[in-house]
Amino acid sequence: IAENAALLARLAEAEETLRAIRSGEVDALVVSGTTGDQVFTLQGADYPYRVLVEAMSEGALTLTAEGVIFYANRRFAAMIKTPLEQVIGATFTCWIVPADLALFNTLLHLENGQTRHQREVALLASDGAVIPCYLSLNALHIDGMPDCFCLVVTDLTEQKRTEAIMAAEKLARSILEQAAEAIVVCDSAMQIIRASKVAHTLCGTNPLGRPFASAFPLQLINGVAFSIAELLNAGHRPWIETWLERQGSIFNLLVSVGPLVDLQGESLGCVVTLTDITQRKANEQQIEQLAFYDPLTRLPNRRLLLDRLHQVLVSSARSGRLGALLFIDLDNFKVLNDTLGHDIGDLLLEQVAQRLIGCVRAVDTVARLGGDEFVVMLEDLSDQAEDAAAQAQIVGAKILAALGQPYHLAGHHYHRSTPSLGATLISDHETTVDDLLKRADLAMYQAKAAGRNTLRFFDPAMQAMLETRTALETDLREGLQEGQFLLYYQPQVNGDTGLIGAEALVRWRHPRRGMVSPAEFIPLAEETGLILPLGQWVLETACAQLAAWAAQPQTAHLALAVNVSARQFHHPDFVRQVQEALNQHGADPHRLKLELTESLLLDNVEDTIAKMTMLKAQGVGFSLDDFGTGYSSLSYLKRLPLDQLKIDQSFIRDILIDPNDAVIARTIVALAQSLGLAVIAEGVETAAQRDFLIAHGCRAFQGYFYGRPGPVEVLTVWGRR
Numbered sequence: 001i002a003e004n005a006a007l008l009a010r011l012a013e014a015e016e017t018l019r020a021i022r023s024g025e026v027d028a029l030v031v032s033g034t035t036g037d038q039v040f041t042l043q044g045a046d047y048p049y050r051v052l053v054e055a056m057s058e059g060a061l062t063l064t065a066e067g068v069i070f071y072a073n074r075r076f077a078a079m080i081k082t083p084l085e086q087v088i089g090a091t092f093t094c095w096i097v098p099a100d101l102a103l104f105n106t107l108l109h110l111e112n113g114q115t116r117h118q119r120e121v122a123l124l125a126s127d128g129a130v131i132p133c134y135l136s137l138n139a140l141h142i143d144g145m146p147d148c149f150c151l152v153v154t155d156l157t158e159q160k161r162t163e164a165i166m167a168a169e170k171l172a173r174s175i176l177e178q179a180a181e182a183i184v185v186c187d188s189a190m191q192i193i194r195a196s197k198v199a200h201t202l203c204g205t206n207p208l209g210r211p212f213a214s215a216f217p218l219q220l221i222n223g224v225a226f227s228i229a230e231l232l233n234a235g236h237r238p239w240i241e242t243w244l245e246r247q248g249s250i251f252n253l254l255v256s257v258g259p260l261v262d263l264q265g266e267s268l269g270c271v272v273t274l275t276d277i278t279q280r281k282a283n284e285q286q287i288e289q290l291a292f293y294d295p296l297t298r299l300p301n302r303r304l305l306l307d308r309l310h311q312v313l314v315s316s317a318r319s320g321r322l323g324a325l326l327f328i329d330l331d332n333f334k335v336l337n338d339t340l341g342h343d344i345g346d347l348l349l350e351q352v353a354q355r356l357i358g359c360v361r362a363v364d365t366v367a368r369l370g371g372d373e374f375v376v377m378l379e380d381l382s383d384q385a386e387d388a389a390a391q392a393q394i395v396g397a398k399i400l401a402a403l404g405q406p407y408h409l410a411g412h413h414y415h416r417s418t419p420s421l422g423a424t425l426i427s428d429h430e431t432t433v434d435d436l437l438k439r440a441d442l443a444m445y446q447a448k449a450a451g452r453n454t455l456r457f458f459d460p461a462m463q464a465m466l467e468t469r470t471a472l473e474t475d476l477r478e479g480l481q482e483g484q485f486l487l488y489y490q491p492q493v494n495g496d497t498g499l500i501g502a503e504a505l506v507r508w509r510h511p512r513r514g515m516v517s518p519a520e521f522i523p524l525a526e527e528t529g530l531i532l533p534l535g536q537w538v539l540e541t542a543c544a545q546l547a548a549w550a551a552q553p554q555t556a557h558l559a560l561a562v563n564v565s566a567r568q569f570h571h572p573d574f575v576r577q578v579q580e581a582l583n584q585h586g587a588d589p590h591r592l593k594l595e596l597t598e599s600l601l602l603d604n605v606e607d608t609i610a611k612m613t614m615l616k617a618q619g620v621g622f623s624l625d626d627f628g629t630g631y632s633s634l635s636y637l638k639r640l641p642l643d644q645l646k647i648d649q650s651f652i653r654d655i656l657i658d659p660n661d662a663v664i665a666r667t668i669v670a671l672a673q674s675l676g677l678a679v680i681a682e683g684v685e686t687a688a689q690r691d692f693l694i695a696h697g698c699r700a701f702q703g704y705f706y707g708r709p710g711p712v713e714v715l716t717v718w719g720r721r
Contacts (some may be wrong), residue, residue, distance in 0.1 A: 219257065228257050420453065424457065
C-alpha cells in the first residue's frame with residue numbers, strides 16, 4: 001500500500017513528464033514500482049504509437065512481472081469503470097473475479113518461450129458489473145526492465161449478448177421445428193408472428209401474419225368461442241380443453257397461454273401451446289364404451305344403469321318427483337337363437353334397442369342387462385304415485401306396440417316378437433337399487449304368467465288401478481264409436497230478461513257403468529288424446545242444437561257456451577274445425593260462445609290471440625271460464641278478444657260469509673266493466689247470493705238456483721216459465 005501511495009504521489013510528475021515526452025523535450029522516463037526505480041528510454045518518435053494505443057477499442061496495459069500496471073489506456077479504465085489515475089500502479093488481479101485468478105496467474109508465470117494463448121476471464125467493474133473478456137498476454141522487452149508484459153483486454157459483453165440471442169433464436173427455431181405440440185407466438189395485437197411446424201399442419205395453411213382467432217377458430221366444450229385475451233388476462237396458465245374443426249374433422253385440443261415479455265418485463269404478446277388430444281379422447285371414449293356400454297347394442301350396460309339408478313334415487317328424494325323402472329324380456333327369444341342362429345338373434349336385439357330408444361325421452365335411460373333382457377328407467381315423472389304409474393303405463397304401451405311390429409332380419413323377411421314388461425315405481429329413496437331391479441324382474445315374470453306380451457306392476461294395488469284405468473280407456477274409445485255420449489244443458493239467466501242461453505256439458509251414459517262422472521273420464525281423455533274426437537263431437541252437437549233453436553221463435557235468441565280443452569284449442573286445425581261445424585249445421589256463429597280456461601291462455605299467447613281473432617271476426621264469442629283461479633296476466637287479458645268473464649263458483653259459494661270471496665267477486669265485476677266485458681257468475685244456489693251479485697253490478701247467473709244440468713227438453717220447459 002505504501003509503495004502504491006508513493007507511486008500515486010508521483011503521478012503529477014509523470015503527467016508533466018508525459019507532456020514533455022509528447023513535445024519531444026525529454027527522452028527518458030523513470031517509473032517507480034515494487035522492483036525499484038526503473039528508467040525507460042522514450043524516443044519522441046514513439047508518440048504516434050501511443051496515440052494509436054489510446055484509440056484502440058480494446059483495453060491495453062503493460063504490467064510488471066508481478067502484475068502491477070505501469071501503463072493503461074483510457075479504454076481499459078472506462079471498461080472497469082475506474083478513473084485512470086487509480087488504475088496506474090494497481091495490481092491487475094484486483095479486477096479479476098476470484099474464480100479466474102488461478103487461470104490468470106498461470107498465464108502470468110509461464111516460462112519464457114512458452115506460447116501465451118488468449119484466455120477468457122471475467123473482470124469485476126467498480127460498480128459490481130461482471131465483464132466477460134479475452135486476455136491476450138505477451139512478453140514485452142523494455143530496456144532496463146525485464147519480464148514486462150503487454151496485456152490486451154477485449155470486452156466480450158456485446159459478443160456474449162449476441163451469441164445468447166443467436167443461441168436463443170436457434171433454440172426457438174429448433175423447438176418450433178421439433179416440438180410435438182403446436183406452438184404459436186402472437187404479438188400484442190394477437191397477430192401470429194411465429195408458429196411451429198405442427199401449428200402449420202393444424203392450421204391447414206400458413207398462419208403467419210393472421211389473427212389467431214382467424215387461423216385457429218377454437219371452441220370450448222359448451223360451444224362458446226375461445227378467447228386468448230381472456231385467458232391471458234386471468235393471470236394464470238391453466239390447460240383449457242377446446243376443439244377445432246378442420247375440413248370436416250374435429251380436433252380435441254388442450255390449450256395453454258403464457259405471456260411473452262422483454263428483459264424489462266414489458267409485454268410483447270403471448271405464446272399459445274396447443275396439444276392435440278384427439279386420439280387420447282378417442283381412447284378414453286373407447287375405454288368408457290367398453291366399461292359402461294353394451295358392445296352389441298351400444299346401450300348402457302348394467303354397471304352404468306346401476307350408477308344412474310343411484311343418481312335418480314337421490315334426485316327423486318330431493319325433488320319429490322317419482323320415476324319408474326321397466327324390466328323387458330323378449331318372449332321366446334331362445335327359440336329364435338336356436339333355430340336361426342345367434343347372428344340373427346343379434347340383429348333382432350339391435351333393432352329392439354333402437355325401437356326402445358324411440359319410445360322414451362332423452363332424459364330417460366335404455367339399458368341392456370344381457371341376453372334378451374332390457375331395462376328402461378323413466379325419470380322426473382309426477383309426484384303422485386297414481387299419475388306416475390299412469391305415465392309409466394303409457395310408455396309401456398308404446399313399448400309393447402313398437403316391439404310387436406314385424407322385424408326384418410337378413411334374409412328372413414319378417415319376424416314377429418313380443419315382449420313381457422315388469423314395472424315398479426322409483427319412489428322410496430331408502431329402497432336399494434338391487435331391490436328395484438328385483439321388483440321389476442318379479443313383475444316381468446307376472447307378465448309372463450299372464451300370457452306374455454303385456455305389462456304388470458309390482459304393486460298389486462297399483463296394478464289393479466292400472467287395469468281399471470285401461471278398461472276405462474277401452475270403454476271410452478268404444479263409447480265414442482257407439483255414440484254413448486250426450487249433452488246436458490245448464491241454464492244461463494239474465495236477472496232482467498230471463499233465460500239467455502245455456503252451457504253444454506258432456507255426459508257419458510255407459511251401458512254397464514251407467515252415468516260416468518266427467519271428473520272420471522275427462523282427465524283420462526286429456527291424457528290419452530281422446531279429448532280431440534270427444535271435443536269435436538261436443539262442438540258439432542252444440543252447433544246442431546243452435547240450428548234447432550234458431551228454427552223456433554221462442555228459442556232463437558238463446559246462446560250456447562261450449563268448453564274447449566287446451567289440447568283441442570291448440571290443435572293446428574281448430575279454427576277450421578269450428579268453421580266446418582258451424583257451416584255444416586247452419587248455426588249462427590254469434591250464438592256460439594267458446595269457454596276457455598286461464599291455463600289455456602298461458603301457453604303460446606300469440607297463437608291463442610291469433611286463433612281467437614280469426615273466430616271473433618266470424619262472430620264467435622269467448623268467455624274466460626273459472627276466472628280468478630288461475631294465473632292470467634292482466635297485460636295479456638287486455639289483449640285477448642274476450643266477450644265475458646265467468647266468476648268461478650268457488651268464490652260464489654261463501655260470498656255471503658267470507659269477506660275475501662266477496663271482495664274478489666266485486667273486483668272481478670269491476671274489472672269486467674272497466675274492460676268493457678260482460679260478466680256471469682256460476683254456482684249461484686240461493687236468492688241471497690243472486691241479490692248480492694245484482695247489488696254489485698252482476699246481472700247474469702248460472703247455478704242450481706236456476707236449474708241443474710239436464711237434457712235439452714228440461715231447458716225448453718224452463719224457458720216457458
